[in-house]
Amino acid sequence: MKEEILRFDHVTCVHRERTVLKDINLHIFKGEIVGLLSINYQGIKELLDVLSDNVPIHYGYVYFDEQLVNCYYREGSSRNKVSVIKKQSSLAEDLTVCDNIFALRRGFKKYVINSGMLKKQFRHFVDELGIDLQGDELVKDLSVFDRKLVELIKAVIAGTRLIVIDNISDLFSKAETSRFQELLHYYVNKGCAVLYISNHHEEVFQICDRVMIMENGQILQVLERQSFIRENIEPFYLSKWQNLERPGDLREKNVLLEFDGVTCERIKNLSFSVYRGECVILQDTDNIVTEEIVDILRGKKSLVGGHICLGYGEYSEKRRKNYLREGIAFIDKNPIESMVYKEQSYYENLSCLLKERKSDLLNGRKIKKSIIKEYISRTGEDIYTKNIMELSEASLYNMLYYRVHLFHPQVVILIQPLSEADMYGRLHILHLIKELTKKHITIIILTVNLSDTLIVANRLITIKKGRVSGEYKSDEFQKFEQDAITPENIW
Structure with missing residues (x-):
């Protein structure tokens, strides 16, 4: 039987008298990657606020680890075990990789930090993944890709149940994107779940088990893997591009x-x-x-x-x-x-x-x-x-x-x-x-x-x-x- 990580049941959010999320139904199970193909950005921020911080909602119910954590008639409980990896770094630039992963995570209560022990724990994780990161390196000296790897490792070490990837592939080369997706699959196979947000259908089709198409804060359709073909997204996506003029040929090559x-x-x-x-x-x-x-x-x-x-x-x-x-x-x-x-x-x-x-x-x-x-x-x-x-x-x-x-x-x-x-x-x-x-x-x-x-x-x-x-x-x-x-x- 599938183990449910997250469920939204008819969730609606209203901000300043404007509906930003409309009747959202979604479920994410342990061990799967669910894509969210966002035609526009409306509702994305509010969706992330609800699933991670249980902010007040106008209507509906939110379940995390099969427990009701938020509903329209009472305030939500404490934060869920969710980590969101965005384009903007969440790391402290002037601290080391180990300090960011261990000392700055929620629940870390030690007043005296044993740096040798932290480095040893960190080494175990990076060796397991086969990546070249040094625990004593300052975050500000890392490449963009390596910073996102650190955020991913930090999320896993913190016991995150759901990892949200929010439109970060533009930061990476094609090879880096493939490598990052490999690591996501690795952690999903170990029991995490991933919500993968992107506005490129090619990207979500490559990695996801299911894909939800969202526009103006409303889920328009859910596609299973066997339905990942271009024809199924044309009505929502590709048809809007046809008014662009095709590039003409150069008359002269100077x-x-x-x-x-x-x-x-x-x-x-x-x-x-x-x-x-x-x-x-x-x-x-x-x-x-x-x-x-x-x-x-x-x-x-x-x-x-x-x-x-x-x-x-x-x-x-x-x-x-x-x-x-x-x-x-x-x-x-x-x-x-x-x-x-x-x-x-x-x-x-x-x-x-x-x-x-x-x-x-x-x-x-x-x-x-x-x-x-x-x-x-x-x-x-x-x-x-x-x-x-x-x-x-x-x-x-x-x-x-x-x-x-x-x-x-x-x-x-x-x-x-x-x-x-x-x-x-x-x-x-x-x-x-x-x-x-x-x-x-x-x-x-x-x-x-x-x-x-x-x-x-x-x-x-x-x-x-x-x-x-x-x-x-x-x-x-x-x-x-x-x-x-x-x-x-x-x-």
Whole structure:
């Protein structure tokens, strides 16, 4: 007989007079991985709050380890044995791995810590898993992947019954994702259960025993493993992508940017060309060179060897330090956090890059009127907004991408553009990328996971161990349909 870990029975949550979870029914048993395919993020936070902390609910019942722990007519009991692993680290950066795993866990009551004993216990766990982690290493010195391994081990040592994985695969390379999923299977076979939240159907189909499809705080359908086929999610998911325009073929192939034998700390003899007007993906399959490529193009790192050409001349270190004036723009990963000037108006944010070209004219009434006239059909009344923090996330993404659209650089570097977005957010960003291609701006997408970027790309270049490992034209993207939505899935 199956041993039940978690059950939601008609759970509804209302926040500020808005229903955020609607009549949720779910059950998770010991030894299984259940997927939650989130079409959007509505209700995810509230779901996690209920299952881990037993926060008040508007209606329904919650059972954990077959005991009623929360219901609508009385306050919930203490926290459940649930650990949530998110993109944001829960570890103390300045403490060691052992201190984080043992000393900072709930229920640890010793005042004198025997570090030797803790290291020995830790060694037992990592040797069992066959991973290379040192207990006395500071967390701040670990890779992102190793930090998530530490969080996983900490959860198991703390006696967690249910481990929740909340959209973390964008942090990993493909190999790291596979390795992390192997470890989840290992712990599931030892008696844990996993709720695996993702907004990519390819990912949950690979690892899960069952998958729930959730949108707007409501579970729309539950799929068993034998039903894990693309046709079963098309009505909820893929059909929404069909309004995107298919990338066109390049009329002429004129090289705009070229790496010729470029070598740095992690980049090893990297050579590739990017054509004027194309959208090309550089996939960092090991998750080791993305940051270095960005630092080189921004003039923050010197080359050890090789050359970079931009247009018809060498893109020297001196030129790279003035990358905006050279016609290279960037949109960072999670740009709403790093590239929005919160104290400035929408128009000031939209036009700020023009200072590199027209600083004397930027504040002129005619220039401002002309820009507003050109962009109001794209931005709507948002362009007149003074306090931009009142705007939606979609409006802020419009502002950031139309900033580049207005600046019209030779090339824009998009750093993992889809990593923080739900399905609707990814679709919106892809539409904005298409707007840039219509203006014949060359686009380089730097990414670790392909996600849905193949839909807008002309070409894919894969990089492994610091050098090019493969190159694929759009008519070859079908090879990657297990990892991402490809054009053939849609058109």
